[in-house]
Amino acid sequence: MRAARYHGPGDIRVEEVPKPEIEAPGDAVVRVTHTAVCGSDLWFYRGETDREVPSPVGHEPMGVVEEVGDDVVSLEPGDRVLAPFAISCGECEFCRKGLHTSCANRSSWGGDNGGGQGEYVKCPTADGTLVKVPDRHADDEETLRSLLPLTDVMSTGHHAAVSAGVEPGATCAVVGDGAVGLCGVLAARRLGAERIIAMGHHEDRLAIAEEFGATDLVTARGDEAVEEVTEMTGGGVNHVIEAVGAESSMNTAFGVARPGGTVGYVGVPAGVEEAEFLGAAFGDNIALRGGVAPVRAYIEELMADVLQGTLDPAPVFTKTVDLDGVPEGYAAMDEREAVKVLVEIDA
Amino acid sequence: MRAARYHGPGDIRVEEVPKPEIEAPGDAVVRVTHTAVCGSDLWFYRGETDREVPSPVGHEPMGVVEEVGDDVVSLEPGDRVLAPFAISCGECEFCRKGLHTSCANRSSWGGDNGGGQGEYVKCPTADGTLVKVPDRHADDEETLRSLLPLTDVMSTGHHAAVSAGVEPGATCAVVGDGAVGLCGVLAARRLGAERIIAMGHHEDRLAIAEEFGATDLVTARGDEAVEEVTEMTGGGVNHVIEAVGAESSMNTAFGVARPGGTVGYVGVPAGVEEAEFLGAAFGDNIALRGGVAPVRAYIEELMADVLQGTLDPAPVFTKTVDLDGVPEGYAAMDEREAVKVLVEIDA
Numbered sequence: 001m002r003a004a005r006y007h008g009p010g011d012i013r014v015e016e017v018p019k020p021e022i023e024a025p026g027d028a029v030v031r032v033t034h035t036a037v038c039g040s041d042l043w044f045y046r047g048e049t050d051r052e053v054p055s056p057v058g059h060e061p062m063g064v065v066e067e068v069g070d071d072v073v074s075l076e077p078g079d080r081v082l083a084p085f086a087i088s089c090g091e092c093e094f095c096r097k098g099l100h101t102s103c104a105n106r107s108s109w110g111g112d113n114g115g116g117q118g119e120y121v122k123c124p125t126a127d128g129t130l131v132k133v134p135d136r137h138a139d140d141e142e143t144l145r146s147l148l149p150l151t152d153v154m155s156t157g158h159h160a161a162v163s164a165g166v167e168p169g170a171t172c173a174v175v176g177d178g179a180v181g182l183c184g185v186l187a188a189r190r191l192g193a194e195r196i197i198a199m200g201h202h203e204d205r206l207a208i209a210e211e212f213g214a215t216d217l218v219t220a221r222g223d224e225a226v227e228e229v230t231e232m233t234g235g236g237v238n239h240v241i242e243a244v245g246a247e248s249s250m251n252t253a254f255g256v257a258r259p260g261g262t263v264g265y266v267g268v269p270a271g272v273e274e275a276e277f278l279g280a281a282f283g284d285n286i287a288l289r290g291g292v293a294p295v296r297a298y299i300e301e302l303m304a305d306v307l308q309g310t311l312d313p314a315p316v317f318t319k320t321v322d323l324d325g326v327p328e329g330y331a332a333m334d335e336r337e338a339v340k341v342l343v344e345i346d347a
Numbered sequence: 348m349r350a351a352r353y354h355g356p357g358d359i360r361v362e363e364v365p366k367p368e369i370e371a372p373g374d375a376v377v378r379v380t381h382t383a384v385c386g387s388d389l390w391f392y393r394g395e396t397d398r399e400v401p402s403p404v405g406h407e408p409m410g411v412v413e414e415v416g417d418d419v420v421s422l423e424p425g426d427r428v429l430a431p432f433a434i435s436c437g438e439c440e441f442c443r444k445g446l447h448t449s450c451a452n453r454s455s456w457g458g459d460n461g462g463g464q465g466e467y468v469k470c471p472t473a474d475g476t477l478v479k480v481p482d483r484h485a486d487d488e489e490t491l492r493s494l495l496p497l498t499d500v501m502s503t504g505h506h507a508a509v510s511a512g513v514e515p516g517a518t519c520a521v522v523g524d525g526a527v528g529l530c531g532v533l534a535a536r537r538l539g540a541e542r543i544i545a546m547g548h549h550e551d552r553l554a555i556a557e558e559f560g561a562t563d564l565v566t567a568r569g570d571e572a573v574e575e576v577t578e579m580t581g582g583g584v585n586h587v588i589e590a591v592g593a594e595s596s597m598n599t600a601f602g603v604a605r606p607g608g609t610v611g612y613v614g615v616p617a618g619v620e621e622a623e624f625l626g627a628a629f630g631d632n633i634a635l636r637g638g639v640a641p642v643r644a645y646i647e648e649l650m651a652d653v654l655q656g657t658l659d660p661a662p663v664f665t666k667t668v669d670l671d672g673v674p675e676g677y678a679a680m681d682e683r684e685a686v687k688v689l690v691e692i693d694a
Contacts, residue, residue, distance in 0.1 A: 102606030259449030
């Protein structure tokens with residue numbers, strides 16, 4: 001089969017690789033039809049994190065089940081499924097409490113499982129990981145495009161909003177206008193927030209934020225942005241979504257939080273070395289909640305809304321490529337020409 | 348009047364100073380009868396934080412109201428009162444939501460108000476700050492000794508336990524065996540925790556922790572301590588009280604937390620520069636809640652328990668001095684000879 005692999009910073013190649021096969025009775029093999037390039041893929045692409053060379057890439061697969069192991073009970077060949085970015089058993093203490101990313105038997109895409117950006121993946125603990133799309137929606141291209149973000153960014157934005165305690169009538173600020181931040185806006189609106197302040201620096205992305213329900217846009221940076229939000233809200237907001245993970249964005253998030261408020265963070269704190277934000281957090285009892293999103297816990301709930309037409313994160317896909325276009329997709333995201341890249345695969 | 352003042356690192360002197368007077372109609376002047384030396388007083392005592400020289404010290408006053416301004420409605424001369432370490436108006440948004448430490452009109456002990464470690468203090472916004480002890484308990488020395496910790500350490504330990512989400516049946520770990528950590532143990536037991544793991548390095552303090560309800564004691568340090576707690580709890584605890592505020596104690600707190608758990612922190616993060624703990628926090632969705640304790644919000648509730656005999660934090664006072672003994676009290680705490688020093692003042 002063909003799959004995208006990482007060969008070093010800036011170097012993604014689509015190559016012939018062995019097709020993954022059922023190895024354990026809980027496995028399923030999925031023919032990938034749709035996948036995406038993630039903002040977090042840019043870390044290794046930019047050489048900011050280490051990664052084995054060569055190694056399969058991608059962690060947001062959607063496709064059709066081709067084969068299942070003997071123990072798989074919830075799926076059969078031909079089912080349209082989507083998969084969270086994390087593989088979980090569905091049975092342990094943490095899966096049972098909806099914290100699938102801390103699954104006691106967790107594994108990841110890549111390696112022997114294959115990467116999401118390839119023609120096939122093998123999914124261990126398939127019953128605990130894959131979510132079936134109801135048959136009558138399984139071949140509707142437009143619906144599939146709207147469902148794909150549930151594998152990562154939409155569910156992550158939702159986790160941020162839930163972690164920030166967004167509730168009906170709330171005022172909420174969203175730090176970051178990447179795909180996750182935009183999905184955070186959408187999630188906050190879905191949870192009933194009445195005022196949603198989107199904070200970012202890119203006009204095209206903030207236009208999507210407005211489409212998604214942002215009521216106010218703040219384009220200033222740093223202290224100036226904090227002052228602007230503090231001013232417009234009479235002292236800060238009770239619910240802040242941090243969707244970047246940089247030191248500056250953490251400081252901004254705590255800066256715009258109202259005393260007693262909560263920052264829901266889902267941006268991997270890759271560059272946060274100094275704990276400066278703790279000063280504001282401590283002095284004004286601003287809570288920090290969230291972390292890596294247990295996407296699996298949210299997919300059914302969000303899928304129901306997508307299928308009934310009340311939730312549509314598809315606009316985060318501003319560019320579409322085929323499998324051969326994956327390297328171009330990385331480049332477009334690296335250069336911020338695309339918010340998020342959809343990959344359509346026809347194996 | 349006489350009061351303790353700071354003259355530089357290691358130099359506390361009891362001196363003649365002007366007695367504070369009513370200046371605003373909401374003020375009250377209190378004759379201090381009991382106060383304490385706080386672990387946080389050691390920061391300036393050790394030269395770790397800057398402080399004006401000379402300046403009055405102490406922030407845990409209890410005493411008898413001597414005079415009130417024209418607008419004070421809830422107090423009259425002769426009332427026995429205790430005061431939180433923070434002065435609050437009781438009327439603003441944040442006081443109304445129980446976050447008195449973020450009071451829009453807050454002020455502090457020291458300066459013109461006088462320090463708690465002196466014969467008299469002036470309390471601005473007295474109605475919002477001072478709490479009256481019921482008359483029939485107002486002169487019982489033993490009761491007063493048990494009430495005094497509510498001005499700071501007991502209420503702070505309680506805030507940590509509340510922030511950590513301790514509830515009936517919970518398993519809880521307490522990082523730190525200072526007065527706040529010990530009060531955290533007491534608070535966790537009061538809130539119904541069934542297993543309380545006290546973590547510290549001082550035998551005498553851990554003996555108090557046991558008296559306060561700790562079911563397990565862990566004296567190891569760093570990674571070894573984390574391994575021990577992880578092992579004995581089958582993977583960590585859902586509720587962690589962080590009562591130190593050092594980088595190492597934050598790492599320990601997040602290290603012993605179970606995925607999806609909560610760290611309730613009340614140790615001022617003075618030495619936390621590297622945000623290393625964020626890695627564990629993010630990966631396993633461990634929340635960070637708490638901050639400077641809104642003591643005022645908790646005093647009535649905790650006082651009711653002290654008065655009915657079901658709560659007694661007095662054992663944290665392992666040394667008692669008079670006003671002239673305040674410098675000796677600082678030295679005893681600095682050398683860890685005393686957990687917390689009670690100061691009895693007879694003006």
